[in-house]
Amino acid sequence: MKVSLLPNCFLIAALLLVGPGCDAPVESFPDNDVYALTLAHSRDVPTEAASRDVSSVIEELFGTPNQPRWPSELMDPDLRISEQNLTRAAGPQLSEKDGTHLGLFREHCVTCHALSGSGAGPASVFQNPYPRDFRPGVYKWKSTQRDAKPTRDDLTKLLQHGVAGSGMPSFSLIDPDDLDALVDYIVYLSVRGETERELMAAAIDELGYGEDSIDDDARLVTQGELVTQGETDGAAVIREVVEEVSNQWASAESEVVPVPAWEELSGETLAASVNRGKELFHGPIANCVGCHGKGGQGQAVTLDYDDWTKEYSTRLGLTPTDRDAMRPFKKAGALTPRLAKPRKLTLGVYRGGGDTDSLYRRITQGIAGSPMPAVAVVEQEDGTGLTSDQIFDLIRYVQSLGPQSTVPQSEFNYQSSTP
Numbered sequence: 424m425k426v427s428l429l430p431n432c433f434l435i436a437a438l439l440l441v442g443p444g445c446d447a448p449v450e451s452f453p454d455n456d457v458y459a460l461t462l463a464h465s466r467d468v469p470t471e472a473a474s475r476d477v478s479s480v481i482e483e484l485f486g487t488p489n490q491p492r493w494p495s496e497l498m499d500p501d502l503r504i505s506e507q508n509l510t511r512a513a514g515p516q517l518s519e520k521d522g523t524h525l526g527l528f529r530e531h532c533v534t535c536h537a538l539s540g541s542g543a544g545p546a547s548v549f550q551n552p553y554p555r556d557f558r559p560g561v562y563k564w565k566s567t568q569r570d571a572k573p574t575r576d577d578l579t580k581l582l583q584h585g586v587a588g589s590g591m592p593s594f595s596l597i598d599p600d601d602l603d604a605l606v607d608y609i610v611y612l613s614v615r616g617e618t619e620r621e622l623m624a625a626a627i628d629e630l631g632y633g634e635d636s637i638d639d640d641a642r643l644v645t646q647g648e649l650v651t652q653g654e655t656d657g658a659a660v661i662r663e664v665v666e667e668v669s670n671q672w673a674s675a676e677s678e679v680v681p682v683p684a685w686e687e688l689s690g691e692t693l694a695a696s697v698n699r700g701k702e703l704f705h706g707p708i709a710n711c712v713g714c715h716g717k718g719g720q721g722q723a724v725t726l727d728y729d730d731w732t733k734e735y736s737t738r739l740g741l742t743p744t745d746r747d748a749m750r751p752f753k754k755a756g757a758l759t760p761r762l763a764k765p766r767k768l769t770l771g772v773y774r775g776g777g778d779t780d781s782l783y784r785r786i787t788q789g790i791a792g793s794p795m796p797a798v799a800v801v802e803q804e805d806g807t808g809l810t811s812d813q814i815f816d817l818i819r820y821v822q823s824l825g826p827q828s829t830v831p832q833s834e835f836n837y838q839s840s841t842p
């Protein structure tokens with residue numbers, strides 16, 4: 424016997440009287456209409472034919488919200504995702520007699536991240552930053568290089584800890600097997616969403632889907648049949664895209680940024696390191712002060728957006744605050760661009776971890792999808808980057824700024840030595 428519980432999202436949607444994502448039928452995933460519109464804008468071609476065919480390819484490959492599918496035959500074999508886990512995480516919220524939980528994503532995540540992982544769930548409207556859109560495959564809080572995917576371990580830790588200072592809650596109380604199923608489901612939604620985007624772009628740019636008539640050889644779907652097995656250009660493009668997207672996920676482990684050995688300092692050596700870090704923070708190479716303000720107080724005014732919303736605004740030459748320009752995108756389901764604010768470091772709130780290893784990775788990689796740039800690591804001081812020792816000085820300074828800092832604050836108050 425199965426016990427059905429009312430999906431949270433319907434409750435919340437009813438309370439808020441808003442409901443993108445929840446009132447949509449769950450027989451199929453909603454298409455990425457915002458990306459289609461973005462392509463139509465940037466390529467100046469119609470995208471209806473591409474949307475239609477890509478939509479049926481994606482459903483054939485990845486199934487539906489109630490019956491997910493993992494096309495392992497086309498995937499990098501090193502990317503292992505359990506179909507059993509996907510089934511547990513997908514579908515409506517249910518409990519099996521033996522206590523197995525089903526429908527985990529709709530129980531815990533859909534109100535914010537939405538059914539397709541677009542991040543535009545009913546509760547997203549009130550948040551800044553917005554819940555992540557998994558479909559571009561860009562993640563901020565990870566141990567890997569800026570452009571790389573997070574590892575399984577990164578995603579597991581993220582779910583356990585949540586993202587401090589954002590709407591993303593901690594799921595530390597969830598059963599470890601459920602957590603594992605959710606990690607598989609994030610990868611699933613991300614690979615599915617990236618494949619959809621890449622196929623849309625390839626359909627327009629490589630297969631001529633923006634033209635008046637499409638070559639038979641270029642078609643992604645022929646007479647309602649999927650062509651992945653065939654010898655046509657359309658079939659080759661589908662295989663290439665899935666292979667490439669899955670390969671990036673499979674190689675995440677090899678992209679972990681190694682952190683050089685560092686020393687735990689105290690007393691005068693710590694004070695001296697913090698002071699060197701303060702100089703670097705306000706100096707021209709790292710120029711942290713340019714965004715985080717003097718003493719990391721977040722007073723600098725920066726008017727920038729994150730990559731998820733820039734894609735359909737500034738990168739198309741549109742002004743994010745221009746309501747008329749944004750209207751068609753909003754109608755297609757886009758979230759209103761909101762400023763990506765540099766962190767006020769004196770709060771000592773770290774979304775991706777305030778420990779030395781995490782901060783080393785944050786500073787040397789920057790934060791993917793956000794305006795925060797990377798600082799280059801150099802062997803010898805040459806004016807283009809910082810040595811790893813200097814980066815540890817900078818980290819000790821940043822760590823000294825927070826309220827719970829064990830470094831005595833009064834000794835390191837910012838004195839105006841730089842203009």
Ligand code: HEC
Binds near residue numbers: 533534554561565590
């Ligand atoms: C109340 C809203 C909310 C809920 C519920 C929620 N999230 Fe999030 N999630 C967020 C927000 C907001 C962010 C963006 C944080 C940021 O940009 O720093 C986020 C970010 C993420 C990220 C990306 C982190 C990164 O490194 O970029 C993942 C993965 C994620 N959430 C997974 C989940 C999963 C899985 C669930 C359900 C178990 C879930 N979230 C539930 C709001 C939520």
Ligand code: HEC
Binds near residue numbers: 709775796
């Ligand atoms: C171009 C602007 C910019 C510059 C320059 C910049 N940052 Fe940032 N920084 C940001 C933004 C924006 C965020 C918030 C990102 C987010 O939470 O999505 C951020 C966040 C951070 C965080 C918080 C990380 C976390 O886990 O929450 C730290 C620490 C940080 N920056 C340190 C630095 C240091 C040190 C430097 C100099 C080497 C620096 N930043 C330079 C824009 C910048």
